[in-house]
Amino acid sequence: MITVLDVENTVTTRNGKMHLDPFEPDNQLVMVGMLSNDNEVQVTFDHSDIEPTVNGHNLVQKQLDETTLLVCHNASHDLLWLWESGFTYDGSVWDTMLAEYVMLRGIKKPLSLEACAERYNLNTMKQDTLKNYLKQGVSVRDIPHDELSMYLSADIHATYELFEKQHHSLTHGNEGLMSTVEFTNDVCLVLSRIYQNGFCVDKNALDAVRNEFEQEKLNTEKELQNIVHKIMGDTPINLNSPEQLSQVIFSRRVRNKSLWKEQQDPYMSKEDYKEFVRMHTDSIHRTEAVRCPQCEGKGKVRKTKKDGTPYARTSKCDICAGDGYLYRKTKDIAGLKLNPPSPKWFSANGFSTSKQNLEILENAARVKNLTIAVDFLSKVRRLSALDSYLSSFVDGITAYTKHDSKLHVRLLQHRTATGRFSGADPNMQNMPRGKTFPVKKVFVSRFDGGKILEADFAQLEFRAAAFLSQDETAMEEVRNGFDVHSYTAKIITEAGQPTDRQTAKAHTFAPLYGATGFGRTPAEAAYYEHFTEKYRGIARWHTELAREALADRKIRIPSGREYAFPDVVRKFNGTVTNFTQIKNYPVQGFATADIVPLTLIKIHKELQSYKSCIVNTVHDSIVIDVHPNEEKEIIQLIKRINTQLKDLIKDKWCVNFNVPLLLESKIGDNWLDTKDVA
Numbered sequence: 001m002i003t004v005l006d007v008e009n010t011v012t013t014r015n016g017k018m019h020l021d022p023f024e025p026d027n028q029l030v031m032v033g034m035l036s037n038d039n040e041v042q043v044t045f046d047h048s049d050i051e052p053t054v055n056g057h058n059l060v061q062k063q064l065d066e067t068t069l070l071v072c073h074n075a076s077h078d079l080l081w082l083w084e085s086g087f088t089y090d091g092s093v094w095d096t097m098l099a100e101y102v103m104l105r106g107i108k109k110p111l112s113l114e115a116c117a118e119r120y121n122l123n124t125m126k127q128d129t130l131k132n133y134l135k136q137g138v139s140v141r142d143i144p145h146d147e148l149s150m151y152l153s154a155d156i157h158a159t160y161e162l163f164e165k166q167h168h169s170l171t172h173g174n175e176g177l178m179s180t181v182e183f184t185n186d187v188c189l190v191l192s193r194i195y196q197n198g199f200c201v202d203k204n205a206l207d208a209v210r211n212e213f214e215q216e217k218l219n220t221e222k223e224l225q226n227i228v229h230k231i232m233g234d235t236p237i238n239l240n241s242p243e244q245l246s247q248v249i250f251s252r253r254v255r256n257k258s259l260w261k262e263q264q265d266p267y268m269s270k271e272d273y274k275e276f277v278r279m280h281t282d283s284i285h286r287t288e289a290v291r292c293p294q295c296e297g298k299g300k301v302r303k304t305k306k307d308g309t310p311y312a313r314t315s316k317c318d319i320c321a322g323d324g325y326l327y328r329k330t331k332d333i334a335g336l337k338l339n340p341p342s343p344k345w346f347s348a349n350g351f352s353t354s355k356q357n358l359e360i361l362e363n364a365a366r367v368k369n370l371t372i373a374v375d376f377l378s379k380v381r382r383l384s385a386l387d388s389y390l391s392s393f394v395d396g397i398t399a400y401t402k403h404d405s406k407l408h409v410r411l412l413q414h415r416t417a418t419g420r421f422s423g424a425d426p427n428m429q430n431m432p433r434g435k436t437f438p439v440k441k442v443f444v445s446r447f448d449g450g451k452i453l454e455a456d457f458a459q460l461e462f463r464a465a466a467f468l469s470q471d472e473t474a475m476e477e478v479r480n481g482f483d484v485h486s487y488t489a490k491i492i493t494e495a496g497q498p499t500d501r502q503t504a505k506a507h508t509f510a511p512l513y514g515a516t517g518f519g520r521t522p523a524e525a526a527y528y529e530h531f532t533e534k535y536r537g538i539a540r541w542h543t544e545l546a547r548e549a550l551a552d553r554k555i556r557i558p559s560g561r562e563y564a565f566p567d568v569v570r571k572f573n574g575t576v577t578n579f580t581q582i583k584n585y586p587v588q589g590f591a592t593a594d595i596v597p598l599t600l601i602k603i604h605k606e607l608q609s610y611k612s613c614i615v616n617t618v619h620d621s622i623v624i625d626v627h628p629n630e631e632k633e634i635i636q637l638i639k640r641i642n643t644q645l646k647d648l649i650k651d652k653w654c655v656n657f658n659v660p661l662l663l664e665s666k667i668g669d670n671w672l673d674t675k676d677v678a
Contacts, residue, residue, distance in 0.1 A: 396426025419593025
């Protein structure tokens with residue numbers, strides 16, 4: 001039996017954030033609406049107007065027991081409320097939001113029930129009742145019962161109509177996507193269980209990490225100001241201003257911002273670009289501070305009235321604008337004197353200082369042995385990272401960790417174009433790769449004496465690309481355990497830019513994702529060209545993908561997942577538009593939207609008889625909270641699954657994955673301090 005279900009619950013605002021989940025002690029389940037075989041049932045649990053429905057829990061559970069397919073819009077939310085309210089449901093789900101996401105084939109459109117209802121022109125349109133009352137600060141349980149009931153009824157009827165439209169489309173013309181929709185819904189169930197499990201946070205360790213980051217931030221800011229004073233002189237500089245940061249780096253100031261913005265063209269020729277910069281900018285000179293002769297360094301003066309008597313209050317000095325000092329230009333050019341390489345670096349107030357551009361400039365400065373520039377740019381990038389770590393991770397974890405010290409990890413399947421997981425509250429998918437990120441140490445086991453195990457796929461996206469392209473060189477390297485990162489470092493070093501394995505990692509697989517050598521140093525650009533020569537099978541496959549996109553306006557990968565490119569055209573130079581996405585989506589999609597989730601489902605199923613549980617998945621890894629009595633068994637379980645990966649893929653998609661896959665495990669007292677499992 002198919003049942004459409006939706007829940008209404010109260011919302012808590014804490015730490016400036018809205019919490020809609022059932023893990024907040026003040027949040028309550030208000031109503032549950034169910035629709036099946038044209039029979040609509042609404043059950044009230046906690047409302048200020050009326051008494052709870054008699055035998056309400058049994059009514060809902062009886063319906064769930066008879067249900068073979070539970071249809072929801074944003075099923076994870078509804079499932080969490082059901083499970084945490086004491087209901088059981090382990091059957092199949094159909095999330096109309098996720099189904100719509102798959103059917104859009106990577107094209108980003110709004111996925112709310114309201115947006116879907118408008119797109120499909122449903123008979124029942126979503127109402128604004130809840131939104132309007134919440135804006136007024138009215139609790140869900142205090143919305144007039146009749147209005148809340150009508151709102152809930154509209155939601156479940158709209159969801160049912162949407163389900164019927166989707167199912168018809170997937171059985172009449174879009175049959176190839178049905179398996180991906182079903183798989184996505186299976187993954188949704190597992191991610192909901194991970195959400196329910198939560199990841200235990202050591203709050204003392206979190207405070208220590210905050211202090212560590214804040215102290216490093218203070219030190220970095222101080223070191224940057226010292227460098228700025230050395231290269232700019234005495235004029236105060238605010239590095240948080242993109243305009244002033246641009247001036248420090250490029251040593252030029254825009255004369256007229258309106259003309260600069262109006263006349264710039266990112267596609268102008270190299271000669272026109274140089275002339276444009278010369279005409280519209282001035283060089284910046286170092287300054288020396290001299291005491292203002294009018295206020296004598298005080299910044300304020302006492303003016304006199306017409307009759308010669310002084311005013312009671314002092315005024316800001318007109319000469320120095322209250323600074324107390326005047327800044328006299330010297331003959332020396334200020335700043336780092338770096339050159340923005342192309343007109344694509346234009347910004348409204350000068351030149352772009354984006355994260356990518358700063359990295360390009362730093363690499364170029366390192367090649368030229370510009371020590372001060374390398375020091376400054378690396379510190380600017382580090383300061384930006386520290387700000388992000390503090391706001392996105394430390395503050396985010398603090399805001400969303402519950403009273404029982406658990407952070408319930410929200411993993412989202414519908415945010416990225418490729419199907420790769422995103423996250424929220426906070427988005428831990430944005431954590432830096434590598435084994436040194438301090439925030440990971442705050443995550444510990446919920447069990448006394450427990451451990452955190454991370455099972456991580458080795459070079460998964462490269463192996464996926466090797467399989468998809470059947471590139472003989474790449475496949476041979478995987479089979480022989482060839483260290484591709486060391487090889488990358490060797491190529492870049494031999495091209496005149498000494499580097500190490502860790503630094504080279506950023507370049508090794510970048511061409512897989514559509515990156516080119518444009519904007520890179522000559523040595524890095526040489527590696528990007530070398531990649532295409534070395535992996536000719538991957539290069540040929542990229543050409544085939546472009547042809548497929550042009551011919552079919554979409555790309556289909558072995559799992560059945562599809563990506564649409566409705567506007568793709570061939571350009572005058574022979575390449576195609578959207579080529580970066582055309583190369584990137586199949587690799588990232590098959591690796592992290594299909595293989596990782598398939599493994600996640602398998603591990604979750606195997607853990608059902610254990611106390612140990614999955615608590616997160618980030619990038620290509622799966623994180624398990626291991627009970628102390630189950631450590632050896634869980635390690636053996638992962639080793640066993642490691643030998644079954646190819647069979648899992650073959651059983652699921654009838655694909656012979658003829659490239660070795662490797663799931664490596666490490667375990668420790670927290671998520672950071674882990675050691676490889678022998």
